[in-house]
Amino acid sequence: MRPSIVLFGDSITEESFGEGGWGAHLANHYSRSADVVLRGYSGYNTRWASLVAGRAFSAIPASAAAVAAVTVFFGANDASLPDRSSAFQHVPLPEYRVNLRAICALLRARWPSAAVILITPPPVDERARVRLGHPRNGDASGLPERTNEAAGRYARACLEVAAERGLRAIDVWSRMQEFPGWETAFLRDGLHLTPTGNRLLFEEVVFALRDANLSLEALPADLPLCSDIDPNDAVNCFEED
Amino acid sequence: MRPSIVLFGDSITEESFGEGGWGAHLANHYSRSADVVLRGYSGYNTRWASLVAGRAFSAIPASAAAVAAVTVFFGANDASLPDRSSAFQHVPLPEYRVNLRAICALLRARWPSAAVILITPPPVDERARVRLGHPRNGDASGLPERTNEAAGRYARACLEVAAERGLRAIDVWSRMQEFPGWETAFLRDGLHLTPTGNRLLFEEVVFALRDANLSLEALPADLPLCSDIDPNDAVNCFEED
Numbered sequence: 363m364r365p366s367i368v369l370f371g372d373s374i375t376e377e378s379f380g381e382g383g384w385g386a387h388l389a390n391h392y393s394r395s396a397d398v399v400l401r402g403y404s405g406y407n408t409r410w411a412s413l414v415a416g417r418a419f420s421a422i423p424a425s426a427a428a429v430a431a432v433t434v435f436f437g438a439n440d441a442s443l444p445d446r447s448s449a450f451q452h453v454p455l456p457e458y459r460v461n462l463r464a465i466c467a468l469l470r471a472r473w474p475s476a477a478v479i480l481i482t483p484p485p486v487d488e489r490a491r492v493r494l495g496h497p498r499n500g501d502a503s504g505l506p507e508r509t510n511e512a513a514g515r516y517a518r519a520c521l522e523v524a525a526e527r528g529l530r531a532i533d534v535w536s537r538m539q540e541f542p543g544w545e546t547a548f549l550r551d552g553l554h555l556t557p558t559g560n561r562l563l564f565e566e567v568v569f570a571l572r573d574a575n576l577s578l579e580a581l582p583a584d585l586p587l588c589s590d591i592d593p594n595d596a597v598n599c600f601e602e603d
Numbered sequence: 604m605r606p607s608i609v610l611f612g613d614s615i616t617e618e619s620f621g622e623g624g625w626g627a628h629l630a631n632h633y634s635r636s637a638d639v640v641l642r643g644y645s646g647y648n649t650r651w652a653s654l655v656a657g658r659a660f661s662a663i664p665a666s667a668a669a670v671a672a673v674t675v676f677f678g679a680n681d682a683s684l685p686d687r688s689s690a691f692q693h694v695p696l697p698e699y700r701v702n703l704r705a706i707c708a709l710l711r712a713r714w715p716s717a718a719v720i721l722i723t724p725p726p727v728d729e730r731a732r733v734r735l736g737h738p739r740n741g742d743a744s745g746l747p748e749r750t751n752e753a754a755g756r757y758a759r760a761c762l763e764v765a766a767e768r769g770l771r772a773i774d775v776w777s778r779m780q781e782f783p784g785w786e787t788a789f790l791r792d793g794l795h796l797t798p799t800g801n802r803l804l805f806e807e808v809v810f811a812l813r814d815a816n817l818s819l820e821a822l823p824a825d826l827p828l829c830s831d832i833d834p835n836d837a838v839n840c841f842e843e844d
Contacts, residue, residue: 364662379631386627390620393641397662400634405829413841414826421605421638423664450834585655588646593691600654 363427364584366397367571368476370411370418370465371435374484374554376402382557387564395581396430407439407453408461415468429473430576433567434465437483437516438553441508448507455519462523477574479567480524480531482517484559485538486510487545490552508553530573532566604668605825607638608812609717611652611659611706612676615725615795617643623798628805636822637671648680648694649702656709670714671817674808675706678724678757679794682749689748696760703764718815720808721765721772723758725800726779727751728786731793749794771814773807 369375369385378385379400389398401418403411411418422428440458442448453461462480469478491506517535524531538544538559545552548559555563571577591599610616610626619626620641630639642659644652652659663669681699683689694702703721710719732747758776765772779785779800786793789800796804812818832840 366662376634377631379627379634382622383627383631386620386624386630389627389630389641390618390624393617393620393643397640399638400630401825402634403826403829405832410832410837410841413838417843418826421607421664421669423662428662450832450837584642585644585659588644591646591651591691596651596691597654600651602658 364395364397365430365581366399366422366428367392367576368399368401368419368422368429368432369435370401370415370432371481372402372406372411372439373404374402374438375400375433375435376404377554378402378560382560384555384560384564384567387560388567391564391568391578392581394583394585394587395578396576405439405451406436407451408436408458408465409440409453411436412461412464412468415465419472424472426473426475429476430581431477431479431571431574432469432473433479433481434462434469435481436462436465437520438508438513441483441486441512441516443507443509443512446505446507455515458516459519459523462520463527466523466527466529477571477576478527478529479570479574480520480529481563481567482520482531482533482535483513484549484553484555485535485544486513487549487552490545490549493552506552530570532563532570534563534566537566538562605636605638606671606822607640607663607669608633608817609640609642609660609663609670609673610676611642611656611673612722613643613647613652613680614645615643615679616641616674616676617645618795619643619801623801625796625801625805625808628801629808632805632809632819633822635824635826635828636819637817646680646692647677648683648692649677649699649706650681650694652677653702653705653709656706660713665713667714667716670717671822672718672720672812672815673710673714674720674722675703675710676722677703677706678761679749679754682724682753682757684748684750684753687746687748696756699757700760700764703761704768707764707768707770718812718817719768719770720811720815721761721770722804722808723761723772723774723776724754725775725790725794725796726785727754728790728793731786731790734793747793771811773804773811775804775807778807779803
């Protein structure tokens with residue numbers, strides 16, 4: 363039975379099947395072993411995500427074996443500043459923790475054996491947010507609606523919730539900032555990912571999945587590979603076990 | 604309930620989530636309205652596909668509403684010449700028709716309301732097959748393992764089965780050859796698709812899905828769009844109907 367890997371998150375998840383996107387890379391990587399299921403909701407914070415999570419997953423079978431892993435990738439919108447142009451997306455830090463825990467509890471109840479992987483919000487390039495973003499991203503004072511410092515606090519809270527619950531986490535906020543020029547190498551508008559940023563995230567997710575014993579080598583291939591088919595007795599290769 | 608669009612086919616389907624692939628384009632296009640489910644089996648012909656179809660679909664819910672559409676894209680391997688290096692993949696033309704009909708019958712039984720879309724094999728650039736392909740693609744005589752003429756016969760048979768069953772079809776064999784330079788514009792090794800070829804196929808599939816009343820406009824969005832959320836009363840937008 364081919365399992366699913368569910369991607370639950372905000373716009374950085376919703377657009378992950380665009381050109382060079384991390385979701386498309388995953389679907390290609392697991393093309394013969396797992397289904398990559400997109401549940402990305404642009405603009406959503408954890409408050410809204412925790413309200414709708416049950417409905418978001420309703421089309422995915424609830425059987426324990428159906429889902430092998432879920433990535434939970436929220437916080438970029440929660441971390442919008444409460445007194446700037448994206449204030450309506452802001453969620454206070456204590457509530458962000460509560461909401462993340464609620465999402466994790468729902469996932470554990472629905473798919474007890476699934477590997478849940480929390481992903482921190484990415485870093486923010488504030489100058490790009492003012493310069494390139496949506497008109498509402500800069501207010502009249504020329505101040506950005508998100509700061510890297512605020513995103514960092516939500517990233518640390520995400521890692522703490524993961525540690526507290528014994529879950530895997532990807533600290534994309536820190537990981538990206540290890541590279542000089544991360545602002546433009548990984549982010550196309552100070553927040554969303556370039557193809558290179560998508561590639562970094564894809565590799566981090568593959569690494570986390572491997573750690574959860576969900577490597578390509580560990581998962582059975584869906585039906586015989588062409589290279590394993592005996593040219594002289596092909597049909598016999600398709601007999602049921 | 605978010606429906607699925609299932610892509611059932613050979614390597615041109617299996618690799619459709621690669622860079623610029625038609626499957627990834629579809630998943631991105633329907634990111635908030637449908638799941639694109641990959642069932643691509645490199646090297647498979649309709650004989651093997653019809654044997655395994657039930658198993659290939661076993662992880663996809665059998666409820667009628669679960670699947671809105673299925674693309675069936677085989678024939679490129681069936682059309683391998685019976686006396687060349689890929690002979691073990693060859694399926695005689697009359698059997699190709701029988702197998703395609705069996706696959707369509709299985710789909711109709713499992714998901715009676717799903718739009719089944721048959722896709723013909725693509726054209727073949729024989730010179731590229733000999734020059735660029737797998738070592739087994741050319742035999743010692745320098746002859747290709749597939750010809751465009753043979754692929755065309757399977758393409759016509761595919762269209763006839765679609766017409767006979769009242770199903771939609773995409774004649775990618777003819778469509779590509781309408782363009783001068785199709786051999787390299789659309790095919791990267793004389794058989795598999797370039798990003799431009801993937802784009803053409805993506806657009807043809809979107810057109811067929813629109814014809815089946817599965818346009819982006821016709822499908823409900825999965826949960827409220829951020830632009831529809833009232834900034835002053837956001838949580839209220841997530842109340843269940």
